[in-house]
Amino acid sequence: MSGTHTDAAISRRVRKLEALLEERGIVAGAALDEALDAFLAGSSPLNGARIVARAWTDPAFKERLLADGTSAVAELGYAAGGVQPQRLRVVENTARTHNVVVCTLCSCYPVRLLGPSPSWYKSEAYRSRVVREPRAVLAEFGCVLPADTEITVWDSSAETRYLVLPRRPAGTDDLTEQALTDLVTRNALIGTATL
Template sequence: MSHEHDDNGHHPHPPTDVEARTRALESLLIEKGLVSSEEVDRIINMYEQDIGPLIGARVVAHAWVDPAFKQHLLTDANAALHELGIDSVGSAGTRLRVLENTPSVHNMVVCTLCSCYPWAILGLPPTWYKSSAYRSRAVIEPRDVLREFGLELPPETTINVWDSSSDLRYMVLPERPSGTENWTEERLVELVTRDSMIGVAQARVPSASGV
């Protein structure tokens, strides 16, 4: 298991003015009965799991069908994303590194000190990604954590854990599922999930996902 970490790159901040205003507005709308907390949760969940990660899913699908782009993505992710019209992965100056999963190597991403995350391509970070339990256990016992997510890897598989920072974020390039050799890029997008790009899951298997 490898673990990359840079203490100086982590900057847990108090809520920004925009975040504070957003929370105040949410509380006011709920208080006046204009929206329920359940509706807010549903919208956030939709953005976290469906809308937000769609950009990343398109990047993965394109890498699966275009070997030259895939190589560029693995060597210089920011430049490769620029080719697709994606000019940001987070705050200004943030670099992205893409990690390829293979039959023998599995990568997973964590941020041990805060919750650094490539939100511009993966959307909002899930609640569990920000939890102290995931942030600590992913480094110490990654195989157990993956098992709890429903991912059982062969004992011989090497698991690399990568620690994000404020200036360097990571995204996993999951393995392309077998049996999709003749699939179009648009169809492949449906197999890529947020969790597979964090590394706590694999891409959907066509027969199991119904796509």
């Protein structure tokens, strides 16, 4: 896993640490890779999409999801955290409000619900600009919002992870929950796209 990291210095440090852990008998040879593979195999934006489709079709679930995201996604067998449990807060886009998520200090991200984060999410440009000029950054993503839409940027740099509940597209009243799941994109769950 560390071999896929683009930063050579941190890769070297991680490899050294892995080697030491194995050398001292703290972890067995392939155990780290197995643990990472198992974690990532269950991590995908499809998880977030399923949560959103359920919220669109089940008003009571949506209410629970917005009140206590951690417990509500657990009903569907999901958790925001990986190695350690993490609190999940779901923020809802409406006709008047739009939410977008960032971690300005590093790259905190609900990996379990969204899969590995895209490279732009970890880029200095996104992290420094979206808190300062979200409307311009969103426009660069092709997400142009009405001038009177109120934007909230959630800087998830501590112990809570955030998921955006996008607005349900018009004309989808007849779709099944499964078909709705297919409409939800990763960027819509981060807030850099609408549907």
